[in-house]
Each structure stands twice: as C-alpha cells, then as structure tokens.
Amino acid sequence: MTEPDGVYRAPMWSRLDEVDRWLAVERALSLGLVGVGDRLGDERTAARVERFKAVPDGAEVWTRDEDGLFRRGVVTGPWRYDDDPDAYDADLRHVRPCDWDDEALEEHRVPAAVAATFRRGGRNFQRVRAL
Numbered sequence: 001m002t003e004p005d006g007v008y009r010a011p012m013w014s015r016l017d018e019v020d021r022w023l024a025v026e027r028a029l030s031l032g033l034v035g036v037g038d039r040l041g042d043e044r045t046a047a048r049v050e051r052f053k054a055v056p057d058g059a060e061v062w063t064r065d066e067d068g069l070f071r072r073g074v075v076t077g078p079w080r081y082d083d084d085p086d087a088y089d090a091d092l093r094h095v096r097p098c099d100w101d102d103e104a105l106e107e108h109r110v111p112a113a114v115a116a117t118f119r120r121g122g123r124n125f126q127r128v129r130a131l
Contacts, residue, residue: 037091
C-alpha cells in the first residue's frame with residue numbers, strides 16, 4: 001500500500017525521559033492531533049519541527065497506543081503551536097489536525113514497513129520507506 005502523500009511513523013514520545021511517553025499519544029488521539037515536542041529546544045529540535053511542518057496534508061501517520069496497538073491517521077490541516085499547559089506537560093506543542101481511524105490494529109494487520117519502523121525503536125517522527 002503506497003500513499004501518494006507519504007506514510008510516517010509518529011510515536012509522539014517526548015525526547016525527555018521524565019515525561020510520561022503515553023501522555024502525548026493519549027492527548028493526540030483524543031483531540032484529533034498528531035505532533036512533536038520541543039522541550040529540548042536545541043537546533044536538532046528546530047530541524048525536526050520544520051520537517052514535521054512540511055509534511056503534506058493527506059499524509060498517512062501511524063502511532064502506537066499504550067496497549068501496543070497501532071493507530072492510523074491522516075493529516076488534515078496546517079501546523080500550529082499548542083500553548084495549552086497540558087500540551088507542555090505531554091511535550092506535544094507542535095501539532096497538526098489528524099483524522100485517526102477508530103480501529104486499533106495488531107501488528108500483523110499493518111503494512112510490514114510500518115511495523116518494521118516501529119520495531120527499530122526511537123522517538124523520531126519519520127517517513128516510512130519501502131511500503
């Protein structure tokens with residue numbers, strides 16, 4: 001399955017270990033958002049935010065919930081900075097609207113490249129290759 005607008009892994013976990021990694025995922029799924037954090041505030045963070053902002057509307061994004069299930073969404077709008085204190089707590093300040101599917105999927109039901117990208121680990125929002 002190849003999507004014309006790209007497919008992205010969106011773990012949404014803070015790069016700070018002291019932030020509960022599931023706060024951002026829960027916030028994003030409940031509010032219809034996808035995003036990245038910025039609490040480190042370094043040059044690499046700024047570059048990550050710029051790449052996130054450049055993702056086209058219509059791009060497919062995948063995350064995992066606290067139960068380890070995969071969730072698929074589609075980016076539906078432009079970037080905005082979320083200054084809500086809860087967004088700070090979750091380290092999910094740079095967000096885009098996202099239409100998340102209602103169904104959570106087990107690993108064997110997602111594209112192999114998506115599953116492989118998550119198995120490699122990491123916290124980066126990144127494009128999934130070789131679908």
